[in-house]
Amino acid sequence: MTIDLRSDTLTRPTAEMRRTMADAEVGDDVYGEDPTVLALQRRVAELFGHEDALFTPTGSMANVLAVASLVSPGQEVLCEASAHIARAELGAHGAITGLTMRTWRHPRGQVDLEAIADMYAPDMGPFFVRTTGVSVENTHNFAGGTVLPIDDLRALRTWADSVGVGVHLDGARIWNAHVASGVPLAEYGACVDVLSVCLSKGLGAPVGSLMVGSAAAVAEARVRRKRMGGGMRQVGILAAAGLHALDHHVERLADDHAHARLLAEACGLDPATVETNIVVVPRDDAADFVAGARAGGVLVAPVGPRAVRLVTHLDVTREQAEQAAEVLRGL
Ligand SMILES: Cc1ncc(COP(=O)(O)O)c(C=O)c1O
Numbered sequence: 001m002t003i004d005l006r007s008d009t010l011t012r013p014t015a016e017m018r019r020t021m022a023d024a025e026v027g028d029d030v031y032g033e034d035p036t037v038l039a040l041q042r043r044v045a046e047l048f049g050h051e052d053a054l055f056t057p058t059g060s061m062a063n064v065l066a067v068a069s070l071v072s073p074g075q076e077v078l079c080e081a082s083a084h085i086a087r088a089e090l091g092a093h094g095a096i097t098g099l100t101m102r103t104w105r106h107p108r109g110q111v112d113l114e115a116i117a118d119m120y121a122p123d124m125g126p127f128f129v130r131t132t133g134v135s136v137e138n139t140h141n142f143a144g145g146t147v148l149p150i151d152d153l154r155a156l157r158t159w160a161d162s163v164g165v166g167v168h169l170d171g172a173r174i175w176n177a178h179v180a181s182g183v184p185l186a187e188y189g190a191c192v193d194v195l196s197v198c199l200s201k202g203l204g205a206p207v208g209s210l211m212v213g214s215a216a217a218v219a220e221a222r223v224r225r226k227r228m229g230g231g232m233r234q235v236g237i238l239a240a241a242g243l244h245a246l247d248h249h250v251e252r253l254a255d256d257h258a259h260a261r262l263l264a265e266a267c268g269l270d271p272a273t274v275e276t277n278i279v280v281v282p283r284d285d286a287a288d289f290v291a292g293a294r295a296g297g298v299l300v301a302p303v304g305p306r307a308v309r310l311v312t313h314l315d316v317t318r319e320q321a322e323q324a325a326e327v328l329r330g331l
Contacts, residue, residue, distance in 0.1 A: 001297070002297050002298070002299060003297060003298045003299070003316060003320045003323060003324045004299045004315070004316075005263070005298060005299060005300050005301075005310040005311055005312065005316065005324060006299050006300060006301040006309075006311065007301065007311050007313075008173075008201045008202045008256075008277060008311045008312070008313035008314075009200060009201055010313065010315065011204040011313050011314045011315045012206070012315065013204065013205065013206050013241055014204065014314075016244070016248070017204070017205070017241050017244045017245070020240050020241065020243075020244040021237045021238070021240045021241050021244075022237070023240070024036045024236040024237045024239070024240035025236055026234035026235070026236035026237060027234065027236065028233050028234065029055070029231075029232055029233060029234070029235050029236070030226065030231040030232070030233060034233075034234060034235060034236040034239070035236065036236030036237075036239040036240050036243070037055050037235055037236055037239040039239070039243065040053075040055060040210070040239040040242050040243050041053040041054060041055055041210065043243065043246065044197060044210045044212060044246075045212055047185045047186065047189070047246075048185055048186060048188065048189030048195065048197075048212050049186040049189040049190055050189055050195075050212045050213055050214065051213070051214050051215040051218070052212075052213065052214070052215045052217075052218035052219075053210045053211065053212040053213075053218065054210060054211045054212075054218050054221050054222055054225060055208060055209075055210055055232075055235065055238075055239055055242075056196075056208075056209045056210065056211060056225060056230055057207060057208070057209070057230055057232065058200075058207075058209055059084075059170075059172045059196055059198040059200070059201075059209040060089045060092060061209070061225065061228065061230055062196035062197070062198075062209040062210060062211040063084070063085050063089060063092075063093075063168075063170055063196045063211075064089070064092050064093060064096055064097060064228075065196075065211045065221040065224055065225060066168050066194040066195060066196050066211045066212075066213065066217075066221070067085065067093055067097065067099070067133060067135060067168050067194075068093075068096075068097040068099075068221075068224060069166075069193075069194050069211075069213060069217040069220060069221060070132055070133035070165075070166030070167075070168055070193060070194060071093075071097065071099045071132045071133040071166075072097075072099070072132065073097060073098030073099065074098060074099070074100075074129070075099055075100075075129065075130050075131070075132045075133075076099060076100045076101060076102055076121070076129045076130065076131050076132070076133075077093070077099055077100075077101055077131075077132070077133040077134065077135050077168070078101070078102055078103070078104065078116055078119055078120070078131055078133070078134045078135070079101060079103055079104075079134070079135040079136070079137075080103060080104060080105070080106055080109050080110075080112075080136070080137065080140070080143075081103040081104065081105040081106075082105075082109060082140075082142040082143060083103070083109070083135060083136075083137050083140075083142075083170065084137060084141055084142070084170055084172065085101075085135055085137075085170060086101055086103055087142065088141075088142075096228070100129055102119050102131075104116060104119065106143070107143065108140070108143050108144070108146045109137060109140025109142070109143030109146050109148075110140075110143075110146070110148060110149075110152065111136055111148055111152040111153065111155075111156050113152070113155055113156060113159060116134055116156070116159070117159060119131070120163060120165070122163065131165055132165055132166060133165060133166045133167070133168055134156065134160060134165055134166075134167050134168070135167075135168040135169075135170060136148060136153070136156065136167070136168070136169055136170070136192075137169070137170040137172075138153075138169060138170070138171060138173070138174055138177045138188065139173040139174075139176050139177045139180075139275070139276050139278070141172070141173070141278065142303070143280075144274070144275075144278050144279065144280035144309075145173065145176065145260070145274070145275055145276035145277055145278030145279075145311075146275055146276075147176075147177045147180050147181050147275045147276065148177070149181075150181065150183045150187055150188070150191070153169075153188065153191035153192075154191055156191065157190075157191045157192070166193040166194065167191065167192045167193050167194075168192060168193065168194050168195065168196075169188065169191070169192040169194075169195035169196070170195075170196055171188065171195045171196055171197045171198075172196065172197065172198040172201055172209070173198070173201055173202060173276065173277075174188055174195070174197055175197075175202055175203060175250050175253055176202055176253050176256075176257070176276040176277055177276065178250075179250065179251065179253040179254050179257070179276075180253075180254075180257055180275050180276050189212070193213060193214070193217075194211065194212065194213035194214075194217055195211075195212050195213070196209055196210065196211050196212070197209060197210050197212065199241070199242040199245050199246075201313075202249070202253050202256060202277060202313060202314070203242070203245035203246070203249045203250065203314075204245055204249050204313070204314040204315075205238070205241040205242050205244075205245045206238070206241060207238045207241070208238050208239065208241065208242045249314060252314070253276075253277065255318070256276075256277040256312040256313055256314070256316070257274075257275075257276050257277055257312075259277075259312040259316060259318065259321035260274050260276065260277050260278065260279050260310070260311075260312045261274050262321050262322065262325050263279055263310050263312070263321065263324060263325055263328060264279045264281075264310075265325070266324075266325035266326070266328045266329040267279070267281045267310075267328050267329075269281065277311055277312045277313065278309065278310070278311050279309070279310040279311075280303065280307050280308070280309050281307065281308045281309075281310065282306060282307050283306065283307060283308050284306055286302045286303075286304070286305055286306055286307060286308050287302060287305070289302075289308050289331055290302050290308060292330075292331045293308075293327060293328060293331060296327035296330070296331075297327065298324045298327045298328065300328075310324075310328075
């Protein structure tokens with residue numbers, strides 16, 4: 001059987017999750033009448049210590065809505081150069097919101113407060129683009145699932161308050177950061193004005209993300225979501241998968257992290273450098289490595305010509321991780 005390590009988005013809902021979905025109470029969510037969606041939104045808002053949350057079909061939509069709550073057309077957001085919002089959302093923030101981005105570069109996707117403070121542009125009337133938001137990603141996908149230390153996020157919060165800019169967190173994998181660091185979700189929530197979280201990555205739900213923030217920001221996002229075609233109807237069946245994932249699939253992320261360290265070691269990396277469920281293996285022969293792994297029944301993804309990415313998830317058992325490690329060790 002093929003062991004698929006290309007992404008943690010590849011998981012299929014478990015039998016128990018499917019049963020929970022089938023039994024979900026539903027209503028029309030555009031009317032605000034889907035009890036399961038309302039329960040999920042309430043639960044996630046509470047987890048992060050924010051006033052409200054909004055269910056969205058994708059993390060990309062949650063990010064667009066979240067950043068747009070801080071940054072208006074013609075203003076800018078600062079983010080790390082390989083952030084998902086900058087590289088992988090196909091220009092949505094520019095195309096839909098009409099904002100611009102400037103970036104700092106950090107090999108591990110970390111917060112570089114000195115660079116941020118240097119780039120920051122206050123309101124200078126008709127002369128320069130004004131910075132109204134800073135976006136960070138935790139864990140950082142393209143940097144290899146790295147965790148942002150809570151002290152760096154607190155320092156960013158303090159600085160942002162001192163100049164009056166908003167902070168956005170792309171928390172697609174904040175669950176992995178929480179499990180790896182032991183930092184409560186509410187402490188991450190306290191450092192930011194608005195965040196997105198995904199249920200369809202490590203948590204194993206088939207669909208779903210949420211934008212989380214103040215009641216006013218979420219009310220505005222609800223209108224924008226509808227305008228973007230994201231007003232959904234009886235989606236309690238999807239929200240139920242998310243609630244199930246929050247109940248059953250958060251603490252087990254520690255297993256994914258252990259499996260990732262096992263794979264890293266098999267690839268000749270120091271397992272201590274792997275913080276969560278993503279391993280980036282530098283290989284000059286990335287294409288050959290991918291082909292060799294495939295021949296051994298293991299799917300991995302190239303990230304550019306000189307690196308390969310392995311991602312562990314709910315559908316990879318300990319036994320399969322060990323089996324994959326054997327195949328990768330041979331390469
Ligand atoms: C860090 C990060 N943010 C946002 C997203 C976007 O999620 P979606 O694919 O649901 O739009 C992803 C997707 O992989 C991601 O890795």
